[in-house]
Amino acid sequence: MKKMINHVDNVVREQLEGVAKAHPDLAVSLEPAFIRRARLPGNKVVLISGGGSGHEPMHSGFVGYGMLDAACPGEIFTSPTPDQMVECAKQLNTGKGILFLVKNYTGDVMNFETAVEILHGDGMKVQVALIDDDVAVKDSLYTAGRRGVAATVLAEKILGAATEAGYSLEQCSTLAKRITNHARSIGIALSACTVPAAGKPGFELAENEIEFGIGIHGEPGIKRATFTDSDTTTREMMERLLDNSSYQRTVRRWNGDLGDWQEENWTTASLMQGDKVIVLVNSLGGTPLSELYCVYRKVAEILEQRGIIIERNLIGAYCTSLDMQGVSISLLNADDEMLSLWDKPVNTPALRWGC
Known part of the structure; x- marks a missing residue:
């Protein structure tokens, strides 16, 4: 370490x-x-x-x-x-x-x-x-x-x-x-964080794997998934966020x-057509800003297709998990x-x- x-x-x-x-x-x-x-x-x-x-x-x-x-x-x-x-x-x-x-x-x-x-x-x-x-x-x-x-x-x-x-x-x-x-959020990890007291990453992922639905302490999420590209992962995250169950x-x-x-x-x-949202695309610590904007690009496209209006946005590292490579997306249905x-x-x- x-x-x-x-x-x-x-x-x-x-x-x-x-x-x-x-x-x-x-x-x-x-x-x-x-x-x-x-x-x-x-x-x-x-x-x-x-x-x-x-x-x-x-x-x-x-x-x-x-x-x-x-x-x-x-x-x-x-x-x-x-x-x-x-x-x-x-x-x-x-x-x-x-x-x-x-x-x-x-x-x-x-x-x-x-x-x-x-x-x-x-x-x-x-x-x-x-x-x-x-x-x-x-x-x-x-x-x-x-x-x-x-x-x-x-x-x-x-x-x-x-x-x-x-x-x-x-x-x-x-x-x-x-x-x-x-408010609703979801996160994914491309790699684990290293807690100083542990001295090693909290879990291991293969080169083509992500942890989908990760917690900010490295807790496991919904599943260990295969990673293909940013758009595919962002789309799956948004599907989970926009589920109105x-x-x-x-x-x-x-x-x-x-x-x-x-x-x-x-x-x-629920989130419905015509709703106004504040969007936060957040780095979990080790994800560069360039990748966050790639994610935001797809988020904005999906929300536009749904008729949901982005009123404000925030993009950067605001709620991290030490040095974890990963990203979270938050939507706030804002009045x-x-x-x-x-x-x-x-x-x-x-x-x-x-x-």
Whole structure:
């Protein structure tokens, strides 16, 4: 294994130290570990996300004006701990409420839920928004239900703009649910990533093989498939994304008034002719931009044939899996409110416009 690291036990710490030196407008805590905006307006809902490291720039690269107020990084592919979220939330508490944005992985969900209960016990207003956009699976090695993947980036941008615009905690929570129910993603891998602690690729593929429906931690997907070319693979990914079979699931949501969890039934919205979408074509870490544009070309052609309108797009490495060669496609069926919030200014290390 050749990686630009010093010791596998210090990867995340040294990453945080580098962020602190590169971005003085961010404040970095090492014990417990989190990245936050150094200066935060005192009249807004606070938006916090996080998860295992290895997916950069998600989440730490999206801390700043118009997106996240803070991110809590775990070790590589390992959930952050409740003490990280609790201390981070206490430092940023404005009195308007804390919204945790959580990808649907068992460890992430459990630890963020624990943090919510602790903060509620301390008298803070808090809510959780779950992202579960991966259409490849309904259960996996890491989750109960769909995994949370690259549409998390879209949610962080839209919800970040909403908090800057003065949305209440309840309004942000309702918007987050709508984003989740209108978002869908799928990914493929041409090669595995190498986790520093393991020192070797997580799995092996033959020269003509891909993993179809891969997870962002290298979890297996729907199948091991034969690779022919970009257009064929993109077409198969889009067929899976545009399948309008109903997906219903039961989600635990925090009821702050009762101080307890309640179950809600959620149903994923269909994509129909005339719908407007935000498209994210995302590198899983090792795929060059030239190949992403080749994929986007086919995505746009297929959506045009279906009468689905691309209103906005984002193409690049935004939700990665270390050095994995692969790509994911995300579609968000966006209404006018989402599009308006998407266009609002953002100023973070990894995403910036309008500022």
